[in-house]
Amino acid sequence: MVYYDKDGIVIRDLRQSDVQIITDAEIAQGWDAAIDKYGICGSMTMIAYMPCG
Numbered sequence: 001m002v003y004y005d006k007d008g009i010v011i012r013d014l015r016q017s018d019v020q021i022i023t024d025a026e027i028a029q030g031w032d033a034a035i036d037k038y039g040i041c042g043s044m045t046m047i048a049y050m051p052c053g
Contacts, residue, residue: 004011019038026033 002010002012019035023033023035023038
C-alpha cells in the first residue's frame, strides 16, 4: 500500500524484496548486518525486526 507519493518521495509498505536490498546497503556501509534480523510474520507483507513467535 502506498501511503504518500509526492514530489519524488514515496512511503509504502515494506516488501520482502526490500529486506535483501536494505541488508546489502548496511553491509556496504560497514555494518555487521544480517538478513535474519527481519522475521517474516504470517504474510509476505508484514516484516518485523524481531523473530516471529
